[in-house]
Each structure stands twice: as structure tokens, then as C-alpha cells.
Amino acid sequence: MKNPVMVASGTFGYGPEYAELVDLSQLGALVVKGIAWEPTRGNENPRTAETASGLLNAIGLPNPGAEGFVREYMPFLRQHDVPVIVNIWGRTVEEYVRVAEYFEGIEGVAALEVNVSCPNIKEGSAVFGTDLDLFRRVLDAVRSATALTLIPKLAPNVAAIADFAKAAEASGADALSLINSVPALAVDVETRRPKLANVTGGLTGPAIHPLAVKLVWDAARAVRIPVIGIGGIATPEDALEFLIVGAHAVAVGTASFTEPRTAVRVVEGIDDYLQRHNMASVQALVGTFQCN
Amino acid sequence: MDCVTANVIHQEEVQGGYQVLFLDAPAIAPHVQPGQFVHVRVPHMEESVLRRPFSVYRADGPVLQILYKGVGKGTRTMTYLRPGDSLGLIGPLGRGWPRLTEGRFPILVAGGYGMAALYLLARSMPMQGIAFFGGKSAPDILCVNEFEALGWEVQISTQDGSRGTRGIVTHCIDAWWQAADLKGRQVEAYACGPNAMLQAVAERAMARDWVAWVSVDRNMGCGVGACLTCVLKTRTPDGGWRWQRSCKEGPVFECRDICWEDE
Structure with a gap:
């Protein structure tokens, strides 16, 4: 990666959507929207609701399927000088394995982010992210299925994130990303109905940033593999917090909707910060948190 | 962009x-x-x-x-x-209004400030037809002079009767349609306004063999096709349906492409 700032899965489409507005070659990596083996339509409307400094969503992981994605989007992505990380998910362990095996042979895929934590899929994905035994099972299976770089994406709603981080490391994960969106609910008080068709959704945006910083700190102290900090980054300072508590990289999510070039601005802001503090590289900053 | x-x-x-x-x-x-x-x-x-x-x-x-x-x-x-x-x-x-099909008679249908989406179309049209403006009350009828200055006939309806005909805009359209002599030309309609109005226009278009383009108003997230918030169900040739993004494939759709039963 030429810089530590990626764009997070589900917030940047598959690349072409933002290519007219953002120079993709300036991104550390592009994590595409979640891909399953079978094409998926996703949830009914409404799928999102704006909340205070946040966005509640239950999109339902619509995607063209692994083969559809490769056919429709990989030719475009291969033309751009940006590492492509494919976010994969399934409803069963077998589905995860199938999609992971498939991407092993696809040119231009730098890594797989394993989504075990999307709160909006009813038949299991969230359970993989919050049940330690299932979590181990799916990661062991995916690890056996591919030699690609594997990055499990952790759920925030667990009692001890360090346990999941350690389990992922023990399963042979190459890095970790966290956090996924936070399970949440918004109610329309006039109708007394949920604001989302899916009833509950996942909260993202600046509202969850401090929560994510705490979890990244906890996870980063528990493992030796690199951690990617995600959650509510809108400014360079937000990203720096993640790096300081131990993340080696970060991903910008919802803020790309607000300001498409947020990730590029974060890259520039981190560079300014490193210069101001006479640091030669991001590496010099990672994990320099002072708290005693 | x-x-x-x-x-x-x-x-x-x-x-x-x-x-x-x-x-x-x-x-x-x-x-x-x-x-x-x-x-x-x-x-x-x-x-x-x-x-x-x-x-x-x-x-x-x-x-x-x-x-x-x-x-x-x-x-x-x-x-x-x-x-x-x-x-x-x-x-x-987004994708805006398609050009008027040669030989068709254009009508514009606007609910409230839906007319805002129609002004540039009215200005670029090769021929002028009739613009139907509807609203709850007189203050909801906007920019009539601007459309008339472009050569359009503007027919106004308000639900409280405070300006133009009392009633909803489709009643105005129906009255015009019954008396219209279009000399064999088919209608091509362009509509922007509340969903119920768009659906009412769509029903008439399908019954009367009009082409009708509607501009839908959806909750939107990114605006560029990435977040998949603003999707609506559209028909596929095989009799099924698929989501389309109102920010990217829309906001303008031909009314026959929309699954109105799911609206």
C-alpha cells in the first residue's frame, strides 16, 4: 500500500461509482462492497436513516455474486493503480469457502476481507461475528480454502474484542479490520414504526468513532498482526487516533458519502502531521499512545 | 460530474x-x-x-x-x-428527461415544486404543449409566467380551489384529454411530483397508450450509485423485477418500467 488509508466496504461501491470524483490511485486500497457466491438483491426500502452524526443502514448486502462482480467490475479495477480488497460473506461456512476459493484464482485481487459481522443478514452472518466458536470455524475453513491475504472484519458488539482478535490470529488471519457497523434501531415516533424496513440496522459515521477507537485499542494490544481501524473517520485527526492506539492502517467509510474525497484528504492530513512531528513514516506513529 | x-x-x-x-x-x-x-x-x-x-x-x-x-x-x-x-x-x-419522440405531443405534469425539474425540459423542447400544474393551494403553484413565456399553455389546479380548477392535477388532465384533438398524435408525458401523482399519471399513460416519463423522489445517500439507498423496483423483460438506483439509472424512468404495486 502506498499509504495507510483505504475506503471501507459498502461505502465506495465497486470503484467506478466514485472514479470521476476521486483519483483511485491515491487510495491505500479500495475495499469493494460485500460479495457472496450467489447474486443477492438486498433488503426492502427504506434502507437507510440519517441519525445524529451517523447513518443507520440495513442495505442487506445486495451484490452481483462473485462471478458477476469479476465480470462486471474487475476489468475496470485492474486498469487502476489501487490494491483491490474483496469483502466476502456467506450464509453458511460452505458459502464462505466457495467464494474464498473462487477469488484465489482471480487476477488483481490483493486480499479478502472476511465479513463475519454484518448485522443486516438474518441467516447467520452476524452470528459468525459474535459467537466465538462459529467465528473460529468460518475463519479456519476460509484459511484452508485460500492462500490470499485474509482480513477478518470484526463485529463491535462482543463482550471481549480481544478474544475475537486472538482467535482470528490463531486461525492464520494476516490482519484484522474493525469495527463493522454497530447494531442499532431508530423509531419514527409518529407512526411508532422502525425507520428501516429491516427494523434494525447498523450504525456508522462519526457517532461511533470513539467506540471504534476503544475497540481498536483493545484489539491491537491483543495481537501481533496488523489492525485496520474503521469507524466514523471524517478528518485526519480521526484517523490519527486509530494509528496512535495501534492500528497500522485505517479505512474511511460513511464520510465518503458526505465528501467523496475524504480519504485523500486524510492521507494529506496524516502526511502533514508526520512532518510536524518529525516522523519519517506512519510506522513511527503506530501504537505510540501514552496513557499512564 | x-x-x-x-x-x-x-x-x-x-x-x-x-x-x-x-x-x-x-x-x-x-x-x-x-x-x-x-x-x-x-x-x-x-x-x-x-x-x-x-x-x-x-x-x-x-x-x-x-x-x-x-x-x-x-x-x-x-x-x-x-x-x-x-x-x-x-x-x-442522474439521467434526465429523454428527448421528445418525433411526432408526439408533449405534456408536462407538475405537483408543487415538481415544476422545478421540468423548466429546463420545457425550455429545450422542440415544440410546446400543455403544462399541468397542481398543488394544495395557490402558493404551491409556481413560475407559471416562466413557462408561459416559453410558449407553453399552463393549466392550473389546486385542491382547495384557491387558484385554477378545484381538484387534483389528474382531473385537469382527464378533462383536457376528453376534449383534446391531437390530430392523431400520441401524447408523451413528463411528470415530477408526489408519488401518488406519478402513479396516477402512469395509470393514464398505460390506459391511453402514452409514453410517460416520471422523475421519482427517493431518500438518497451518496447520489452516485454506491450506497444503494435510493433503489426502486423496476420490471425486467422476463416478467421479473430488479432494483434500479434512482440516482444513477434514474431519477427519470418510463412509467411502465416501475413496479407500482410495490410503491
Whole structure:
């Protein structure tokens, strides 16, 4: 990666959507929207609701399927000088394995982010992210299925994130990303109905940033593999917090909707910060948190 | 499509709380096609993570006009914008109105400020037809003079009868249709307004063999096709359905393509 700032899965489409507005070659990596083996339509409307400094969503992981994605989007992505990380998910362990095996042979895929934590899929994905035994099972299976770089994406709603981080490391994960969106609910008080068709959704945006910083700190102290900090980054300072508590990289999510070039601005802001503090590289900053 | 900071030239209230915002946007305004929209980052709303989409009312040289009413958090905040303020703008976005099919007679159907999405179309049309403007009350009928100045006949209806015919806009259309002599020409309709109005236009279009284009208004997230918030169900040739993004494949759809039973 030429810089530590990626764009997070589900917030940047598959690349072409933002290519007219953002120079993709300036991104550390592009994590595409979640891909399953079978094409998926996703949830009914409404799928999102704006909340205070946040966005509640239950999109339902619509995607063209692994083969559809490769056919429709990989030719475009291969033309751009940006590492492509494919976010994969399934409803069963077998589905995860199938999609992971498939991407092993696809040119231009730098890594797989394993989504075990999307709160909006009813038949299991969230359970993989919050049940330690299932979590181990799916990661062991995916690890056996591919030699690609594997990055499990952790759920925030667990009692001890360090346990999941350690389990992922023990399963042979190459890095970790966290956090996924936070399970949440918004109610329309006039109708007394949920604001989302899916009833509950996942909260993202600046509202969850401090929560994510705490979890990244906890996870980063528990493992030796690199951690990617995600959650509510809108400014360079937000990203720096993640790096300081131990993340080696970060991903910008919802803020790309607000300001498409947020990730590029974060890259520039981190560079300014490193210069101001006479640091030669991001590496010099990672994990320099002072708290005693 | 570009993402810029645009300066506010000025803002004026037209009537009844409807505002026109004039923006200096030389990188966007000259490229706007009728029916396209811009995605606005409203200043002083740091707690809002989403932009707000607006149809482009007018685009003249570098100047872009947005016509809106302060009804929600974002639009109420926008009413405070003054010359010298600036805001973030992405655009032009979406697929606008298709060209009039040769030999067809054009009608425009607008509910309230839906007319804002139709002005540039009316101005670019090779022939003028009839514009049907409907609203709850007289203050909801906007810019009639501007459309008449382009050579369009404007028929007005209000639900309370305070201006034009009393009733809803489709009643006006029905009355016109029964008496119309189009000399064998078919109608091509262009509609923007509340969903119930669009559906009523669609029902008439399907029954009368009109082509009818409707501009849908959906909750929107990114505006560029990435977040999949603004999807609607559309028909596929095999009798099934698929989601389409109102920000990307829309906001204009031919009425037969929309699964109205799911609206």
C-alpha cells in the first residue's frame, strides 16, 4: 500500500461509482462492497436513516455474486493503480469457502476481507461475528480454502474484542479490520414504526468513532498482526487516533458519502502531521499512545 | 460530474416559503441536462452525514438555480444561506428527461415544486404543449409566467380551489384529454411530483397508450450509485423485477418500467 488509508466496504461501491470524483490511485486500497457466491438483491426500502452524526443502514448486502462482480467490475479495477480488497460473506461456512476459493484464482485481487459481522443478514452472518466458536470455524475453513491475504472484519458488539482478535490470529488471519457497523434501531415516533424496513440496522459515521477507537485499542494490544481501524473517520485527526492506539492502517467509510474525497484528504492530513512531528513514516506513529 | 465548492450569489423567496437559490457553479452548470440533479452539502449541518439532492431548476451559463421549500432539517437550514456563503456541490447527477419522440405531443405534469425539474425540459423542447400544474393551494403553484413565456399553455389546479380548477392535477388532465384533438398524435408525458401523482399519471399513460416519463423522489445517500439507498423496483423483460438506483439509472424512468404495486 502506498499509504495507510483505504475506503471501507459498502461505502465506495465497486470503484467506478466514485472514479470521476476521486483519483483511485491515491487510495491505500479500495475495499469493494460485500460479495457472496450467489447474486443477492438486498433488503426492502427504506434502507437507510440519517441519525445524529451517523447513518443507520440495513442495505442487506445486495451484490452481483462473485462471478458477476469479476465480470462486471474487475476489468475496470485492474486498469487502476489501487490494491483491490474483496469483502466476502456467506450464509453458511460452505458459502464462505466457495467464494474464498473462487477469488484465489482471480487476477488483481490483493486480499479478502472476511465479513463475519454484518448485522443486516438474518441467516447467520452476524452470528459468525459474535459467537466465538462459529467465528473460529468460518475463519479456519476460509484459511484452508485460500492462500490470499485474509482480513477478518470484526463485529463491535462482543463482550471481549480481544478474544475475537486472538482467535482470528490463531486461525492464520494476516490482519484484522474493525469495527463493522454497530447494531442499532431508530423509531419514527409518529407512526411508532422502525425507520428501516429491516427494523434494525447498523450504525456508522462519526457517532461511533470513539467506540471504534476503544475497540481498536483493545484489539491491537491483543495481537501481533496488523489492525485496520474503521469507524466514523471524517478528518485526519480521526484517523490519527486509530494509528496512535495501534492500528497500522485505517479505512474511511460513511464520510465518503458526505465528501467523496475524504480519504485523500486524510492521507494529506496524516502526511502533514508526520512532518510536524518529525516522523519519517506512519510506522513511527503506530501504537505510540501514552496513557499512564 | 464534479465535486466543487459553489458560492451563493443570492437567494430569494418566490412565494409561500418557496425559495430560489442562485449558485455560481461554472464547473457544473454548463453540463446540466434537463431533469438532472445536484447533491448539496448543506453548511452548518456538521451533524448530518448525508448530502441533500435537488433537481436543477435553471442553469444559465455558470449560474445554477435550485428551487425548494424549507420543510426539513436540511432545507430549513438552507433558507439562511446568504451571498458570500458557500456550499459543497456534486453534479450534474442522474439521467434526465429523454428527448421528445418525433411526432408526439408533449405534456408536462407538475405537483408543487415538481415544476422545478421540468423548466429546463420545457425550455429545450422542440415544440410546446400543455403544462399541468397542481398543488394544495395557490402558493404551491409556481413560475407559471416562466413557462408561459416559453410558449407553453399552463393549466392550473389546486385542491382547495384557491387558484385554477378545484381538484387534483389528474382531473385537469382527464378533462383536457376528453376534449383534446391531437390530430392523431400520441401524447408523451413528463411528470415530477408526489408519488401518488406519478402513479396516477402512469395509470393514464398505460390506459391511453402514452409514453410517460416520471422523475421519482427517493431518500438518497451518496447520489452516485454506491450506497444503494435510493433503489426502486423496476420490471425486467422476463416478467421479473430488479432494483434500479434512482440516482444513477434514474431519477427519470418510463412509467411502465416501475413496479407500482410495490410503491
